[in-house]
Amino acid sequence: MTVIDHTADTENLTLTFVAEFDASIDRIWQIWEDPRQLERWWGPPTYPATFVKHEFFPGGDSRYYMTGPEGDKARGWWKVTEVNAPTTFTFEDGFAGDDGEPSGWLGSSFCTVTLEDVGGRTRMTSVTTFESLEQLEEMLKMGMEEGMALAMGQIDKILAEPVSSPQAG
């Protein structure tokens, strides 16, 4: 079973996601470290990911593409910035051009993943920060149409925040 929570912070363009798995920390580390396991879950079934390079150490580079239903390819890259096996790692994620190399288009997002042992289960927390809404939007377009089916949340939060006090009288 997987217990999940996610919180979006619009002001800081950050999404925090928490899930728990019935597996050891080492096992969860593996699904990130091993590109063959990583590509089984990184992209949706309609846009499966293929990692052509995956250097899971500080300063390492990853290159991947996601193949759409019409054979279209969306390419991306990671720069792995920090790795403390088996509990934390951070990477930068951005768009790549047709040659598979970073295009610089729309900058990059930054992701920190933390794994914790919680009584034999593993809690995985990912915190992703985007540089701009345009970038977040393009990430969403990268084969994630079905993601649109999700509900509410963010605007509810905007609406629930206090209104900046209008001058009385």
Added chain:
Amino acid sequence: MSDAEIDRIFQALADATRRDIIRQVMRTGQSVSTLAGNYQMSFAAVQKHIAVLERASLVGKERHGREQIVHGNPEALQRAARLLDAYGDIWRQRADRIGDLLSEPRQD
């Protein structure tokens, strides 16, 4: 929703003043001049923000006598909410797939 519509919504929501205007007018319609009085910027600047929100269909404007009343468009806001939350959904789906992967017999 077309890409162009999505672009307009994201652009509109990228600004703190515009998000605040949305909060104000969702509760009750407000005149442009009342809204302008809430911010330390020129009337024209506030009008400009309202125009951006209008193009994204996040708010609408109606004329009441001499006043222009701005009101929120909840339907468009809900579409924007779905968009903003979609990234969280991507992670939910990833977690589901991880769960599936973990339930397979190990092959070492």
